[in-house]
Amino acid sequence: MSKKRDLLLSTALELFYRHGINSIGINEVVKVSGVAKKTLYSHFNSxxxxxxxxxxxxxxxxxxxxxxxxxxxxxxxxxxxxxxxxxxxxxxxxxxxxxxxxxxxxxxxxxxxxxxxxxxxxxxxxxxxxxxxxxxxxxxxxxxxxxxxxxxxxxxxxxxxxxxxxxxxxxxxxxxxxxxxxx
Incomplete structure (x- = not known):
């Protein structure tokens, strides 16, 4: 697993677990992880x-x-x-x-x-x-x-x-x- 993919996944899990899935958007995951949105979508389709x-x-x-x-x-x-x-x-x-x-x-x-x-x-x-x-x-x-x-x-x-x-x-x-x- 690439470092950026792992960072995105760890960040998403932490945010989703702490705040709920529906209250966290992709932009928040991108912002907190510091990874570009384009990179997120290269690893996850949705x-x-x-x-x-x-x-x-x-x-x-x-x-x-x-x-x-x-x-x-x-x-x-x-x-x-x-x-x-x-x-x-x-x-x-x-x-x-x-x-x-x-x-x-x-x-x-x-x-x-x-x-x-x-x-x-x-x-x-x-x-x-x-x-x-x-x-x-x-x-x-x-x-x-x-x-x-x-x-x-x-x-x-x-x-x-x-x-x-x-x-x-x-x-x-x-x-x-x-x-x-x-x-």
């Missing part, structure tokens, strides 16, 4: 393509981070504890590879795009399915109910922490509920 590539970049970063966090979990208790403590670290700005916490980029993006048939909506669903599959691969036994609960509480924790800023309370409540289901 804003939609830039958004898709930003989603892909965030997906790869998030999946690598999550996989690293969960790789040494040996049982469901460790999986739950590690997953939710890692999320809490993200919420509290202690996970530098994920940057400052501004909710879930995929939830935020989905909220801005109402066409469920769009490539952008499809990519957001793909991300969520990949996260679910990763959690499932670490989950002991074959408990679809526990998997569903973990995934729903994870999404709820992300959204609630973003909206309220109460990360510790959200994490404690999520883990407490999952402990009851785990038994």
């Amino acid at each position: 804003k939609e393509e830039l958004v898709l590539k930003a989603l892909e970049k965030r997906h790869l970063t998030f999946m690598q981070w999550l996989e690293t966090k969960l790789e040494s979990t040996a049982n469901n208790k460790e999986l739950i504890d590690t997953l939710f403590r890692s999320l809490e670290g993200w919420f509290d700005g202690e996970e530098p590879e994920l940057g400052g916490f501004n909710g879930c980029f995929f939830i935020n993006t989905s909220a801005e795009f109402h066409d469920n048939q769009s490539e952008i909506s499809a990519y957001c669903r793909y991300h969520k399915e990949q996260v679910r599959q990763l959690i499932q691969s670490k989950l002991g036994g074959n408990s679809e109910d526990l998997l569903n609960a973990i995934c729903l509480l994870k999404e709820g924790a992300i959204t609630t922490a973003y909206m309220t800023g109460a990360s510790s309370e959200v994490i404690e409540n999520s883990v407490k509920i999952l402990r009851r289901l785990e038994c």
Whole structure:
């Protein structure tokens, strides 16, 4: 990947994640990155393509981070504890590879795009399915109910922490509920 393309993509992802996709235009990406508009369009055919590539970049970063966090979990208790403590670290700005916490980029993006048939909506669903599959691969036994609960509480924790800023309370409540289901 060329340096200018990477700079454009990193700048777009940062701006989209911090301010929303619909409130950031191509001109703002060009201005902040310091790269010419012509160069942007030589790498990305449209804003939609830039958004898709930003989603892909965030997906790869998030999946690598999550996989690293969960790789040494040996049982469901460790999986739950590690997953939710890692999320809490993200919420509290202690996970530098994920940057400052501004909710879930995929939830935020989905909220801005109402066409469920769009490539952008499809990519957001793909991300969520990949996260679910990763959690499932670490989950002991074959408990679809526990998997569903973990995934729903994870999404709820992300959204609630973003909206309220109460990360510790959200994490404690999520883990407490999952402990009851785990038994």
